[in-house]
Amino acid sequence: MTEIFGVPIQALYGQLMLGLVNGSFYAVLSLGLAVIFGMLNIINFAHGALYMAGAMLAWMGMEYLGIGYWWMLLLAPICVGLIGIAIERLMLQWLYKLDHLYGLLLTFGLALMIEGLFRDLYGVAGQPYSIPEEFAGAFNLGFMFLPKYRAWVVVASLSVCLMTWYMIEKTRLGAYLRAATENPQLTQAFGINVPLMVMLTYGFGVGLAGFAGVLAAPASQVGPLMGSNLIIVVFAVVVIGGMGSILGSVVTGLGLGIIEGMTKVFWPEASATVVFMIMAVVLMFRPAGLFGREK
Amino acid sequence: MSRRVTIAYLVGLGLLLLAPLFIYPILVMKVLCFALFACAFNLLLGYTGLLSFGHAVFLGTAAYVTGHALKVWQLPTLVGLLAGTVAAAALGWVIGSLAIRRQGIYFAMVTLALAQMVFFFFLQAPFTGGEDGLQGVPRGTLFGLDLANDMNLYYLVAAIFSASFWLIQRTIHSPFGQILKAIRENEARTISLGYDVAKYKLLAFVLSAGLAGLAGATKTLVFKFATLTDAHWHTSGEVVLMTLLGGMGTVFGPLVGATIIVTLQNELADKVGSLVTVIMGAIFVICVLAFRRGIVGESLALYKRMIGQKL
Numbered sequence: 173m174t175e176i177f178g179v180p181i182q183a184l185y186g187q188l189m190l191g192l193v194n195g196s197f198y199a200v201l202s203l204g205l206a207v208i209f210g211m212l213n214i215i216n217f218a219h220g221a222l223y224m225a226g227a228m229l230a231w232m233g234m235e236y237l238g239i240g241y242w243w244m245l246l247l248a249p250i251c252v253g254l255i256g257i258a259i260e261r262l263m264l265q266w267l268y269k270l271d272h273l274y275g276l277l278l279t280f281g282l283a284l285m286i287e288g289l290f291r292d293l294y295g296v297a298g299q300p301y302s303i304p305e306e307f308a309g310a311f312n313l314g315f316m317f318l319p320k321y322r323a324w325v326v327v328a329s330l331s332v333c334l335m336t337w338y339m340i341e342k343t344r345l346g347a348y349l350r351a352a353t354e355n356p357q358l359t360q361a362f363g364i365n366v367p368l369m370v371m372l373t374y375g376f377g378v379g380l381a382g383f384a385g386v387l388a389a390p391a392s393q394v395g396p397l398m399g400s401n402l403i404i405v406v407f408a409v410v411v412i413g414g415m416g417s418i419l420g421s422v423v424t425g426l427g428l429g430i431i432e433g434m435t436k437v438f439w440p441e442a443s444a445t446v447v448f449m450i451m452a453v454v455l456m457f458r459p460a461g462l463f464g465r466e467k
Numbered sequence: 468m469s470r471r472v473t474i475a476y477l478v479g480l481g482l483l484l485l486a487p488l489f490i491y492p493i494l495v496m497k498v499l500c501f502a503l504f505a506c507a508f509n510l511l512l513g514y515t516g517l518l519s520f521g522h523a524v525f526l527g528t529a530a531y532v533t534g535h536a537l538k539v540w541q542l543p544t545l546v547g548l549l550a551g552t553v554a555a556a557a558l559g560w561v562i563g564s565l566a567i568r569r570q571g572i573y574f575a576m577v578t579l580a581l582a583q584m585v586f587f588f589f590l591q592a593p594f595t596g597g598e599d600g601l602q603g604v605p606r607g608t609l610f611g612l613d614l615a616n617d618m619n620l621y622y623l624v625a626a627i628f629s630a631s632f633w634l635i636q637r638t639i640h641s642p643f644g645q646i647l648k649a650i651r652e653n654e655a656r657t658i659s660l661g662y663d664v665a666k667y668k669l670l671a672f673v674l675s676a677g678l679a680g681l682a683g684a685t686k687t688l689v690f691k692f693a694t695l696t697d698a699h700w701h702t703s704g705e706v707v708l709m710t711l712l713g714g715m716g717t718v719f720g721p722l723v724g725a726t727i728i729v730t731l732q733n734e735l736a737d738k739v740g741s742l743v744t745v746i747m748g749a750i751f752v753i754c755v756l757a758f759r760r761g762i763v764g765e766s767l768a769l770y771k772r773m774i775g776q777k778l
Contacts, residue, residue, distance in 0.1 A: 215572045263756060272572050273518050274755050277711065280704060281751025288744030401583075404700065408580040411573060441591060448584035452565055455577065459568040 179437050185316040187433040193322050193391060195429020196329035197384050199422045201406045203333055204380035206415040207340075210353045211373040214264065214275030220403025221286040222378045224396060226252050226385025228290055231301050231394045241304040245386050252382025253375040260374040265367070283400070290396035298393025325387050330422070332383060337418045349373065408451040414464020424462060483625050492621045493689065498729045499628045500686040505709040505721030506635050507678035512707070513716035514639055515671045516651030520575040521562070521582025522679055522706050527589065527698025529555040529680030534601040534693040535594055544607035544614060548627075548684045555680020556673050558585070563672030567665055570654070579700060586698050600694030604687055620689065627685055631678055636718065638674065647671055679706075708747060711754050714761025723762050 201219060208216050229248040233239035239247070259282065267274050307321040340346040352359040352366050360366045385399075392398065413424030428447050436443040454462065486495045504526055511517045533551030536542045542550070566577045589595045596602065606614035614620045638644050646667050649657045658664050687693045696702060705728065713724025728747075735743050758765050 209572075215576065263752065266756060270759075273575070274759065276518070276520075276572060276575055277707065278752055278755040280707075281748045281755065284704065284748030284751065285745050286748075288741055288748060291741045291744065400700075404579055404583045407576040408583075411569070411576050411580065444587040444590075445584045448580050448587075451577070451580055452584075455565050455568050 177438065182316060184434075184437055187437045188430065189318065189322050189433075190436075191430040191433020192426065193325050193429070194432060195426035196326050197388060197402070197425075198406055198409045198429055199333055199425030200329050200380055200384040200387075201402070202409045202413065202421045202425050203336060203418060204377040204384075205406065205410055206418065206421050207336070207380075208374055208377035209415050211349070211370055212260075212264065212268070212275070213272050214267070214279065215272070215407075216374075216377065217276055217279040217403070218259070218282040218286065219279075219378065219381050219406070220399030220401075221283040222252050222256065222399070223381040223385040223388070223402065224290065224399030225255070225286060226382030227301075227389040227394045227398060228294075228385075228396070229382070230386040230389045231299050234301065235299075241386075241390070245383070248386045249379040249382040252385070253379030256378035257371055257375040259378075260371050264374065265370075268370075283403075287396055287400060294396060296395065296397055298395035298398075301389040301394050303390040321390060325391060328387060329384070332380065333418070333422045336380070337422075340418060405447050408447045410461075412447075412451050412454050412461060414461025416461075416464050420463030480629065483629065487618060487621045492617045494729075494733060496621060496624045496689045497686070497733075498726050499624055500682050500689065501706075501709065501729050502722045502725040503628050503631050503685070504679050504682035505706050505713070505725045506632060507675045507682065508706045509710045509715055509717075509721045510635055510638065510647075510678070511671055511675040512710055513720070514644060514651065515647045515668065517567075517668065517672070518575045518707070519566070519672070519675075519703075520579035520707070521700070521703050522578075522675075523700065523702035524562070524582035524585045524698050525555040525559055525676040525679040526683035526686070526702060526706075527693070527695070528558050528585070529683035530687045530693035530697045531589065531595055531601060533684035534604040534687045537607060537687075538601065538604045539594075541605075544609055544688065547607075548681070548688070551684030551687070552677055552681045555683065556677030559673045559676020559680075560669070563669050563676065567668045567672065579703070582698070582703060583700060586695070586700070589695060589698055595693075595695070598695065600692055601687075602692045604691045604693070606688055606691065614688070624685055624689065627681065631681060632722075635678070639718070643667070643670075705747070708751055708754075710761075711759075712750060712761055714764035714767075717761065717763040717767065720761050720763040727762075 201223060205216060205219055208214060208219075226248045229251055230241070230244040233244045233247065234241075263278060263282075264275065267278060303321045307324050310317040310319045311323065312318075340349060348359065348364050349369060351362075352364065352369050356366050388398070409425055409428055410421070412428065413420050415421070428450065431450070432443060432446055435446040439446075442449070504522075508519070508522050511519055511522075529551030531551075532554040533547045536547040536550045537544065562578065562581045565581065566574055569577055590597060594601075606620060608614060609619075609623060612619045614623065646657065646662055649660075649662070650664055650667060654664055683693075683697060686697070709724035709728050710721050711724070712727060713722065714720030731746070732743060735746065739746070754761065760768060
C-alpha cells in the first residue's frame with residue numbers, strides 16, 4: 173500500500189474527507205454567526221445549542237412522527253428559525269442600545285437553558301440516526317472509497333453558503349440588508365422596515381445552524397452536548413477569519429477543517445487543540461483576523 | 468473611610484468568624500472560594516470592562532498545580548498554595564497578552580477559546596488524572612495545627628479570603644484602579660492621556676488570574692481533590708453569572724452573587740438534577756433583561772433614590 177510519511181494513503185484520504193465534512197459545519201455555523209453579527213452586533217452564543225436543537229428535531233421527527241430525513245431537512249431549520257424569531261422579538265430587541273456584551277451574556281443563558289432542557293429529557297447519551305437510504309454506501313473513486321453521505325454534506329453546505337452569498341451580494345433584499353448593516357437610521361429613513369430585517373436576519377442565521385444540525389445528525393450521534401464544544405471551535409474560527417466577509421468565513425471554515433483532519437493523521441494528540449493554536453498564532457501576527465478589517 | 472463603612476466591615480468580619488459555628492464549615496468555605504473567584508473576576512469585568520469568558524482555566528490550573536505539589540511533591544501547605552497561585556498568574560500573563568490584542572466581544576471569544584485549549588491539555592495530560600481527577604490531596608499542617616480538622620482549615624480559608632478581599636479593595640481605590648476605570652469608561656481617551664493601556668490591561672488580567680488561582684488552590688485544599696470541572700467553560704459561565712447577579716463593578720456584589728449561586732446549587736442539586744443548568748440559564752436571562760446592575764447595584768440605586776427624595 174502507498175504510504176506518505178508512514179501513514180497509509182487511504183487513511184489520509186479518509187481523514188481529509190472527514191476534515192472537509194467538519195470544515196463544512198464550521199463554514200455554515202461561522203457564516204450564520206457573521207450574518208447575525210453584521211446586523212445585530214451580537215455574538216450568538218446560542219448558535220451551538222440551536223444547531224443541536226436542529227439535530228434533535230430531526231431525530232424527534234423520525235422517532236415520534238415518522239417524518240423522514242428530507243422533510244426534516246426543510247422543517248427543522250424553519251422551526252429553529254421561528255424559535256430564533258421568538259427570541260429576537262421577546263428578548264434580544266431590548267438590548268440593541270446597550271453594550272454588545274449583554275447580547276453575549278443573554279444568548280449564553282439561552283444556550284444553557286436549551287441544552288439543559290434537552291439533557292433533562294434525553295440524558296447525555298447520543299441517539300443514533302440512520303443515513304437516508306439514497307446516500308447509504310460509497311462511491312468507488314479508484315484511489316479511495318468516498319462515503320456518499322459525506323460527499324452530500326459537503327455539497328449541501330457549500331451550496332447553502334453560496335446561496336447566502338448570492339442573496340446578500342446580488343439581490344435587492346441583500347442590498348437592503350447591507351444598507352441596514354452600514355447605517356440603520358438612514359436605511360429606515362428611506363422607508364425600509366429595519367426592525368423587520370433584523371428579526372428575519374436573526375431567524376435566518378439560526379435557521380442555518382438548524383440546517384447544519386440536521387446535516388450532522390446522520391454523520392454523528394445526536395445528543396444534547398453536540399453543540400457546546402463545537403461552538404467554541406467555531407468562535408476560534410471566527411476570530412481567525414474575521415467576520416468581515418462571507419467568502420472569508422467559508423474559506424476559513426473549510427481550511428481549518430482540513431488542517432484539523434490532517435492533524436488527526438500526523439499528530440493525533442493535538443487534533444482537539446490545533447484550531448486554538450492557529451488562533452493564537454494569528455492573534456500574534458494579524459490580530460484583526462485573516463479576512464478582517466481593523467476597526 | 469467613613470464610620471458607617473468601618474462598622475459594616477467589622478460586622479462582616481464578625482459574621483465570617485462566627486459562621487462555621489452555625490453552618491456546615493465546608494459549605495461556607497466553598498462559598499468563600501467562589502466569592503474570591505468572583506471578586507477576582509469582577510476586578511476585570513466590573514472595573515476594567517474586560518469580559519473574560521475563560522476564567523475557570525485559572526481556577527483549574529491552580530487547583531491542579533497545588534494538588535500536585537501537595538500530593539506528589541509533598542510540599543508544605545502554604546508553598547503549595549503559592550505554587551498554584553503563581554502558576555495561574557503565569558498562565559494569565561500568556562493568555563492575557565494574546566487576548567488584549569482584541570477588544571470587546573472578540574476578547575471574550577479569544578479567552579474562551581484559549582481556555583478550551585488548556586482544558587483539552589488537562590484532559591490528556593497524565594498528571595491531572597484525566598476524567599477521574601486528582602484525588603486524595605493531603606491538607607497538611609500549618610504552624611503545628613492539623614488542617615485535616617475542618618475548623619482549623621476554616622480559619623485559614625477565612626484569612627486568605629479577607630486578605631485577598633482587602634487587596635482587591637486597595638487595588639480598586641488606588642491610582643492604578645482609577646486608570647482601570649478610565650479604560651472601562653473610555654479606552655481611546657485614556658490612550659490619548661498618555662497611558663499605556665495595553666500594559667494596564669495586562670497587569671489587571673494577571674492580577675485577576677492570580678487571585679482566581681488562589682481561589683482554586685484553596686478549593687483543592689478544602690475538597691482534597693481537583694477535577695476537570697474546575698477548568699470547564701461551565702465554571703467560567705458560573706463566575707460570570709455570580710458577578711452579574713450580585714452586581715458587576717460593586718464591591719460586595721460578587722460576594723452576594725457567589726453566596727446565592729453556591730447555596731442554590733447546593734440546595735437544588737439532588738432535587739431537580741440536570742434542570743439546575745436550565746435554572747442558571749434562566750437567571751442569566753432575567754438578570755440581563757430586568758436588572759443589569761445586579762442585586763447590590765440595584766439596591767444601592769434604590770437607596771440613593773430614597774436619600775435623594777428626602778433631601
